[in-house]
Amino acid sequence: MIDRRLTASVLAVLLFSHGHASAADLPQVVEQAVEHDANVAQARASYDAARQAVPTARAALLPQLSGGWGRGYNRIDTEDFPRSTYWQSGWTVSLTQPLFDWTRWTAYKQADVIEARGAVEFGGAQQASILRAAKAYFDELAAEDELRRIDDYLAAVDAESDQLQRRRDAGEATVIDLREAQTLRSEIVLQQRVAQNALQTKRRALEQVTGAPFEPLVRLNGATVLPAAAPADPDAWAAQAREHGFDVQMRQLDWRIAQYDVSKAQAAHYPVAGVTATYTPAGAAAGYARPTTTTTAMLTVTVPIFSGGELQAKVRASAALEDKARNGLLAAQRDAEAAARDSFARYEAGRERTAMLLDFVAACRDTLAATQAGYKVGSRTSTDVLRAMNALYVAQRDWRAARYDTIVALLQLKADTATLNLDDIAAISTLLMVQSGDNKPPA
Incomplete structure (x- = not known):
């Protein structure tokens, strides 16, 4: 069995280690998103309505007491006698108690399932909101990292261009070397504009999710190594998703509700027994001229005989609807299992790729340092330096993107198994702190 909460050690190593009070952390963003989410509000209202299913169905099994009052005009015409007219007032109290009504009893049992479905729907909406907010949070972080990377890249190219210009003035570099650097700089400026627009788009997306702007955001620790998923068996995650995924739970409850609907339709063929009692002082609506109190009590048994085929059709x-719900459950189980396997594979592959890219970034940094040293002694050209520089910053871009994708894959994996909740976000919160520049790969 999978622990319904990922261990704190797995979550801890994903995240941050230095802080600034003004930064918005992930729990703050997620809680704001859940509070702002209209889908969560709808699900909450739906759950509140579903909670009334049990008292409503129970009321149909309890005694029903009603009372009324009336005043009527009476005229009696009898042959060979004078006409008699009078006004009559009175009130009536009626009591009804069902004794046997299988349809009502089945509806009462079904009400528990309806309430449970409302709770599952509400829980699923909350989890979806948490995941949506976390994705938007990391999307904005990724956009900020990309813009910061490009800014650093542009500064490095400018420094290299300045050095080339000095070497050109000294006769040690050519015009072609300068043009190559200028061409690369123009390309980076274009990337910078694209990154700026992308960042604004991601910020608007996060603001749309939360209903409020959040800036700056808490950042990731650059030296973090992502751990393996626990357990490391994809079959265990798939089984958890197949049994406990929110969509699967919804379909299970839909199937159970449909089974009760079949039982209620079949119960329409059964007899219905009940007791009724009426107390009417002053002969209300009895047609008597003098005050008369009427008390009645009756055991009634109603047996359906022929309904023109309506009951059989129902x-x-x-x-047929029960069969539809059953197949919907099978489809949801298959989809949940496949989604969990896919998320597990994405996380494990992303974790491996992130570690490899981290090593590759270090190798590119060493290569750039060696190339720059070779350029100073004349064994490398400026083109070699620019290529090595480009390789380093591309590797950094890929490393950051892979890391965010991997973290989101982990959150998605937990969502597939219905274990992602605010407690997980709260466990992360103690490790989320911001420090400018702390997202750089280790040297």
């Missing part, structure tokens, strides 16, 4: 329709 049974067949309910059975």
Whole structure:
């Protein structure tokens, strides 16, 4: 069995280690998003309504007491006698108690399932909001990192261009070397504009999710190494998703509700027994001229005999809908299992790729340092330096993107198994702190 909460050690190593009070952390963003999310509000209202299913169905099994009052005009015409007219007032109290009504009893049992479905729907909406906010959070972080990377890249190219210009003035560099650097700089400026627009788009997306702007955001520790998923068996995650995924739970409850609908349709063929009692002082609506109190009590048994085929048609329709719900459950289980396997594979592959890219970034940094040293002694050209520089910053871009994708894959994996909740976000919060420049790969 999978622990419904990922261990703190797995979550801890994903995140941050230095802080600034003004930065917005992930729990703050997520809580704001859940509070702002209209889908969560709808699901909450739906759950509140579903919670009334049990008292409503129970009321149909309890005694029903009603009372009324009336005043009527009476005229009696009898042959060979004078006409008699009078006004009559009175009130009536009626009591009804069902004794046997299988339809009502089935509806009462079904009400528990309806309430449970409302709770599952609400839980699923909350989890979806948490995941949506976390994705938007990391999307904005990724956009900020990309713009920062490009700014650093542009500064490095400018420094290299300045050095080339000095070497050109000294006769040690050519015009072609300068043009190559200028061409590369123009390309980076274009990337910078694209990154600026992308960052604004991601910020608007996060603001749309939360209903409020958040800037700056807490950042990731650059030296973090992502751990393996626990357990490391994809079959265990797939089984968890197949049994406990929110969509699977919804379909399970839909199937159970459909089964009760079949039972209610079949119960329409059964007899219905009940007791009724009426107390009417002053002969209300009894037609008597003098005050008369009427008290009645009756045991009633109603047996359906012929309904023109309506009851049989309802049974067949309910059975067809029950079959539909059962197949919907099978489809949801297959989809949940496949999604969990995919998320597990994405996380493990992303974790491996992130570690490899981290090593590759270090190798590119060493290569750039060696190339720059070779350029100073004449064994390398300026083109070699620019290429090595480009390789380093491309590797950094890929490393950052892979790391964010991997973290999101982990959150998605937990969502597939219905274990992603605010407690996980709260466990992360103690490790989320911002420090400018702390997102750089280790040297």
